[in-house]
Amino acid sequence: MMRTRSAVFVALLSLSAAFAQDAAPAKDTAKPDEKPQPAAEAPHFVAADVHVSTPDDPPFTQFGHLAGDRFTMLSATLPQIMGLAYDYKSRFVTGGPVWVEMDRYDIIAKTPPDTSQANLHLMLRALLKERFALVEHEGLAPLPAHQLQVKGDLKLKQSTSDAPGSCTFKSPEHGGPPMPSPTITFDCENETMAKFADFVQAMGAGYIQAPVVDATGLKGGYDFEFRFTPQQGQAFAGGNGVSLFDALDKLGLKMPLGTSPRPALIIDSVNETPTPNPPDTAKLMPKPPEEHGHH
Numbered sequence: 001m002m003r004t005r006s007a008v009f010v011a012l013l014s015l016s017a018a019f020a021q022d023a024a025p026a027k028d029t030a031k032p033d034e035k036p037q038p039a040a041e042a043p044h045f046v047a048a049d050v051h052v053s054t055p056d057d058p059p060f061t062q063f064g065h066l067a068g069d070r071f072t073m074l075s076a077t078l079p080q081i082m083g084l085a086y087d088y089k090s091r092f093v094t095g096g097p098v099w100v101e102m103d104r105y106d107i108i109a110k111t112p113p114d115t116s117q118a119n120l121h122l123m124l125r126a127l128l129k130e131r132f133a134l135v136e137h138e139g140l141a142p143l144p145a146h147q148l149q150v151k152g153d154l155k156l157k158q159s160t161s162d163a164p165g166s167c168t169f170k171s172p173e174h175g176g177p178p179m180p181s182p183t184i185t186f187d188c189e190n191e192t193m194a195k196f197a198d199f200v201q202a203m204g205a206g207y208i209q210a211p212v213v214d215a216t217g218l219k220g221g222y223d224f225e226f227r228f229t230p231q232q233g234q235a236f237a238g239g240n241g242v243s244l245f246d247a248l249d250k251l252g253l254k255m256p257l258g259t260s261p262r263p264a265l266i267i268d269s270v271n272e273t274p275t276p277n278p279p280d281t282a283k284l285m286p287k288p289p290e291e292h293g294h295h
Contacts, residue, residue, distance in 0.1 A: 096267030182233025190221035206231025
C-alpha cells in the first residue's frame with residue numbers, strides 16, 4: 001500500500017514559497033548551447049526475444065534465471081511473469097481475461113553488464129508494458145482465504161495478563177517407548193485472534209490451501225491450550241490424531257475456506273499477442289557459445 005505523504009508535501013510547498021519570496025531572482029547562467037538533461041530512463045533489456053511457448057504436455061515452466069548477461073523464463077503464464085517482475089512472492093496477481101492463466105510465453109533476454117536483481121525486475125516491468133501493453137494497479141481483491149470464525153460455544157477465556165500475546169510450545173507428549181506421540185501442545189496466553197490466525201497459518205501445512213484471516217470479531221487477548229497433530233504426524237498417531245480442524249472445533253472455532261479482501265496486483269488490461277521482436281534482436285543477442293552445436 002502506498003503511504004500518504006500529504007503533510008510532508010504541504011510542508012515542502014510552504015518552505016519553497018517562503019524561500020521564493022525572500023530570495024533574490026537568480027541569474028540565468030546556462031550556456032546558450034546547453035540542453036536540459038533528460039530524466040533517467042527505467043532500466044531496459046539490451047534485447048529481448050518474446051514469443052508464445054511451443055505447446056508441451058505437460059507444460060514445464062522454467063522460472064526466471066539470470067546467468068551472465070542472459071535472462072531466461074520459459075513456458076510462463078502472464079501472472080507468473082508479473083509475479084517476478086513486481087516481486088509478488090506471497091501475494092496474488094489477479095484480474096484480466098481468462099487466457100492470462102492459460103497462455104504461456106518464452107522470454108530470452110540480454111541484460112546490461114552487472115545487472116542487479118532489482119534492476120532485472122524493472123526491466124521485466126518495462127518489457128511487459130512495451131510488449132504486452134500491460135496496465136495494472138495494486139489494490140484489494142477477493143481472494144481465497146480460510147476464515148477463522150466462532151462456532152457455537154466459545155471455549156476461550158478472556159485474558160487478564162499484561163504479557164505480550166504468545167503461543168508457547170510444550171514438550172511433546174510421550175506415549176511410552178519407543179517414540180513420543182506426534183500430537184503437540186501450545187499454551188496460548190493473551191493471544192489475539194488476529195495473531196492466532198497467523199499462528200494457525202504457520203502451523204497448518206498440509207491442512208490448509210490458502211492464508212488464514214481473522215473473521216471472529218473477537219477483541220482483546222485470550223488464554224487457552226491448543227493441541228493438535230501436524231499433518232505429517234497423522235500416520236504415526238493412528239486413531240489418536242487430532243486434526244487442525246478438530247483442534248479448532250474443541251475451542252469453539254471453525255475455519256471454512258472462502259474469500260477475503262487481500263492485497264493483490266490487479267490486471268486492468270493486457271494484450272494476448274506480444275509485439276514482434278525488433279529486427280535486430282538476433283544480432284544484438286547471439287546465442288551463447290554453449291548453445292551452439294558441437295561438431
